[in-house]
Amino acid sequence: MQPLNSIPSSAPKNQSRWHIFCRVVDNYGDIGVCWRLAKQLAQEHKIAVTLWVDDLVSFNAICPPVNPRSSEQTVVGIGIRQWPTLHTTFTPDVIPDVIIEAFACELPAHYRLAMQQKWQQHSTAQLQTKRALTTQAFAWINLEYLSAEPWVESCHLSPSPVEGMRKTFFFPGFSAKTGGLMFDHTLIELGQKLQQPREQQAAIERLCQRTQTPTPPQAARHISLFAYPNAPIKSLIDALMADNKPTQLWLLGDNLNEAMAKLMGHPVVSSHQYRQGHLNITCLPMLAQNDYDLLLALADFNCVRGEESFVRAQMLGKPMLWHIYPQEEHAHHDKLDAFLNHYCDCDTSDNTLNELIKQLHQLWNGVANPEEKIHYLNQKPWPDTLKLMTQWQEHAKIWQQKLLNNGDLTTKLVRFCSSLV
């Protein structure tokens, strides 16, 4: 492997250089967030970005132009590198203006060593000029997970002294005292555009063409469904089958195909569609990030999971149901409650709707205790939800506006890092 000190020099001298480090733990959320961040930094803020990834195969799944066998490549102007091996050489010159350690992934030890050398060089140079230490050699950011819990506000932008250097924890969040959420205006515009029936139909045809899936029949309602395997999808399917409105359900993920096959009593495979009364189900293959954006934007209601699609669905200003990533000791229950408190607090004019949103999320995430769960099921939250969809749509727009007012994460991150270096 060649030394890397030639890479950053490819950027114009006064152009800010950033490195983003991403380890794919499971699924596609980590790389999904990092790739969006990289694109927004490069396209909107004209920053020279290098994205270091340990799993190019997963990256390729959400971004097909990425070659999983190439350890060094450029896609839409962004440098993409395979996670450094022990043989990768780093010198202080390689260290850029900003280093993003996504989701507390540990940076390679030899990279950190080069960081330390650069930090010391910078400190020494500043001391020699007998000036106060006003800038850092580089900004080192730990981009944290998204949570709506109150403690996030007090931890956002907190420093972390590490090996003589200073790292900063940057927390996404739902209030102005956090880093906000990642969004770009093309997504907002896409959502607005696809509210027109003709544009929506054109998007459906485009999506089906790209995924080699049959175009579904006209439907009065489009629902996308992306969830972890334990989601209680039977309650949703039953409600949709019993409803008079023709519904198109877009199913993502092989794990849900299996659950659907159990419900339907026959095998279910990707790129095929299945009809059950007024309900048409299309099983989609793995979608690239742009295609999933298209699906979220054309759907009237989105069932999303994890962090990435959860944020996108909210920023589109549409009703959505969140399947939260399950954590040890049910820590995700507190996180779900904290989010629901924010989400339902943005418009308290309709308590029936707010209560329904909470119940539906608790049911979907298995939060309620067994007795409460029966209580919810007896109340049939899905039929009630389908009836209140117009009100939820209005609620989602209010929530979207609140999030837009908070500002976008990438711009906040750029501003903060600019203040450090």
Added chain:
Amino acid sequence: MKVAQEFRAGQVLSLDGQAWVVLRAEFSKSGRNSSVVKMKLKNLITGSSQEPIFKADDKLEPILLERRDVTYSYFADPLYVFMDEEFNPVEFEKENLGDAINYIVDGMPDVCQAIFYEGKAISIELPTTIVRTVKYTEPSARGDTSGKVMKIASLESGFELQVAAFIEIGEAIEIDSRTGEFKCRAKN
């Protein structure tokens, strides 16, 4: 080395070559089973403070401080001189005494703990309960012996605190040295 989530208030750690006492450590679960610890730290030498955050499994260097029993001996302006069990003087400047300065009086019998970092005495800890004499307080209201009504009293050091209304000048009282609160009338 210890991981960040193992540190508790009162423990001392080394950061950037300096010793910091943990005043507060708050643990929060972040995402995907990772966690963070937000701490409030006070520099043992300069007294400055900071509130850093760590990943729960970040490794930090603990500092085990030397402690020695001492008793107060005399004031040699500007130093407060204590003696250890072998009659070695241990000197403190006023700012290193912290809240203990409120209770320093000539002839105090308390066995205190002097805390040393790299051979230098950096702070003193009094026993949790100390007994001091009230130098001045307003006369008590007749018949009020419940202890619920409070009034201000001053000690020989000049420190003022709230005491029960029935306490009178010259009486010995028990004080919680950690909080500075009156506990009760001293027993004999």
